[in-house]
Amino acid sequence: MKSAARILIIDDDADLRESLALYLKIHFSKVSVLGDPRKVHEALNQEEYDLILLDMNFQAGRNDGQEGLYWLKHIKELRPEIMVLLITAYGDIDLAIEALKSGASDFILKPWQNQKLLAALLRAYELKSTKGKLKQFQQQQDKSGNELIQLLENSARSASSIALLQQARRVAETDAQVLIRGENGTGKSQLARYLHLNSLRKDAPLVSVDLGAIPENLFEAELFGVKKGAFTDAREDRSGLVQQAEGGSLFLDEIGNCSLLHQQKLLRLIQDQSYQIVGSPELRHCNVRIIAASNSDLELAVKEGLFRQDLYYRINTIELKIEALRNRQEDLEVLIDYYLDYHNRKYGRQLELETDQRAQLLAYTWPGNIRELSHSLERAVILKDGHFEQSLGSGASSMPGNEASDLLSLNLEELEAQHIHQVLNHYQGNISKTAQHLGVNRNTLYRKLDKYQIQHEV
Numbered sequence: 001m002k003s004a005a006r007i008l009i010i011d012d013d014a015d016l017r018e019s020l021a022l023y024l025k026i027h028f029s030k031v032s033v034l035g036d037p038r039k040v041h042e043a044l045n046q047e048e049y050d051l052i053l054l055d056m057n058f059q060a061g062r063n064d065g066q067e068g069l070y071w072l073k074h075i076k077e078l079r080p081e082i083m084v085l086l087i088t089a090y091g092d093i094d095l096a097i098e099a100l101k102s103g104a105s106d107f108i109l110k111p112w113q114n115q116k117l118l119a120a121l122l123r124a125y126e127l128k129s130t131k132g133k134l135k136q137f138q139q140q141q142d143k144s145g146n147e148l149i150q151l152l153e154n155s156a157r158s159a160s161s162i163a164l165l166q167q168a169r170r171v172a173e174t175d176a177q178v179l180i181r182g183e184n185g186t187g188k189s190q191l192a193r194y195l196h197l198n199s200l201r202k203d204a205p206l207v208s209v210d211l212g213a214i215p216e217n218l219f220e221a222e223l224f225g226v227k228k229g230a231f232t233d234a235r236e237d238r239s240g241l242v243q244q245a246e247g248g249s250l251f252l253d254e255i256g257n258c259s260l261l262h263q264q265k266l267l268r269l270i271q272d273q274s275y276q277i278v279g280s281p282e283l284r285h286c287n288v289r290i291i292a293a294s295n296s297d298l299e300l301a302v303k304e305g306l307f308r309q310d311l312y313y314r315i316n317t318i319e320l321k322i323e324a325l326r327n328r329q330e331d332l333e334v335l336i337d338y339y340l341d342y343h344n345r346k347y348g349r350q351l352e353l354e355t356d357q358r359a360q361l362l363a364y365t366w367p368g369n370i371r372e373l374s375h376s377l378e379r380a381v382i383l384k385d386g387h388f389e390q391s392l393g394s395g396a397s398s399m400p401g402n403e404a405s406d407l408l409s410l411n412l413e414e415l416e417a418q419h420i421h422q423v424l425n426h427y428q429g430n431i432s433k434t435a436q437h438l439g440v441n442r443n444t445l446y447r448k449l450d451k452y453q454i455q456h457e458v
């Protein structure tokens with residue numbers, strides 16, 4: 001399959017241009033040529049390119065490479081996102097260094113070797129895609145970063161939440177490993193973002209990975225990346241999440257669901273800041289801050305031999321515990337107003353709560369915590385109905401029994417709903433373990449819980 005990279009070759013030598021283009025067209029979907037660099041502005045206005053292969057000497061008799069450097073800077077001013085690879089017959093180290101400092105992605109010597117040239121172009125394209133993704137992600141994060149800080153600080157009214165955020169801000173400035181504990185839906189991922197946004201790494205990416213949702217056999221590839229040729233499908237080098245988090249933070253959600261084998265790889269990552277790309281013998285160094293989260297009893301898992309003690313000690317240098325929502329009445333009051341307003345605006349409604357309806361929400365135990373609260377208010381706003389009797393905790397009580405005769409009377413969907421409910425109860429509401437047991441990912445499970453209105457654990 002051809003790479004999607006769009007390439008422009010700029011060289012005054014017509015034979016060379018054409019032979020390069022002929023070769024590259026075998027591997028790339030779009031290859032164009034340009035003989036005169038003075039027309040580059042026009043060319044870039046007409047078409048989009050990902051990569052430019054730029055000759056360094058154009059005028060006859062000149063071979064100092066300065067023209068190439070001039071056009072390189074010009075292109076980078078016009079389109080900083082385009083990766084420029086310089087190609088020259090007169091290479092020396094100083095020129096190569098100057099080119100790289102001026103923004104070139106690579107420096108290729110003529111006569112080139114086709115395989116090496118191809119590898120350099122594919123590498124540059126991979127880098128461009130990763131940079132693009134990170135930038136996009138970072139912009140989204142920036143937009144909502146301040147909102148998140150405000151939201152968390154606004155809703156922290158109870159003594160435990162105020163103390164928690166204070167502690168979080170204090171540890172955020174350090175690079176200490178943090179373990180966030182709390183029931184499902186209490187806001188562990190949001191607290192991880194809060195930590196990152198308050199840290200010195202805030203301008204670098206925060207990459208989150210749900211360790212409960214990654215299939216066992218993809219764990220290493222997802223986290224550490226893959227070297228081209230590591231397996232049949234690995235046609236190009238692929239970066240992993242650790243590399244994408246370079247300089248920033250890596251949020252390892254549901255760390256308690258990690259197998260012992262993968263715990264060992266995480267230990268090396270955390271302890272030595274190093275990892276191995278799948279298919280490569282080398283150890284790679286990285287600079288990432290680890291934030292982990294878990295809603296399971298890790299101490300028990302350590303006792304039972306299911307969680308490595310050394311990893312446990314590594315990740316919980318600092319432990320931040322989020323209280324269940326039922327123990328944070330002051331926060332609950334603010335969150336009811338926040339989500340009522342939020343969903344009213346989202347759906348263009350004006351639902352208001354009667355005093356007894358609000359009292360009912362304040363008295364409920366919220367086993368699914370903030371996520372359940374938001375879902376309940378969303379449903380109420382959509383239905384324009386603040387009577388919560390039907391919905392709060394109805395999932396548990398309305399489930400049919402599992403006598404054989406009952407099962408026969410169920411249709412497929414009812415059977416599915418019942419099965420999900422039982423598995424969920426078996427794992428005491430642990431979403432990741434339930435999803436793993438059922439062979440679906442957590443998002444699918446949440447959708448099904450929603451569909452069958454199994455609110456109890458949503």
Ligand SMILES: Nc1ncnc2c1ncn2[C@@H]1O[C@H](COP(=O)(O)OP(=O)(O)OP(=O)(O)O)[C@@H](O)[C@H]1O
Nearest residue numbers: 151152155183184185186187188189190295370371
């Ligand atoms: N302080 C807060 N104010 C308002 N909404 C919040 C707050 N904290 C979390 N939320 C919302 O609650 C929901 C659950 O939060 P989050 O996903 O962070 O919980 P979690 O503990 O990581 O859940 P899980 O254990 O299922 O991974 C999200 O919709 C989030 O936006």
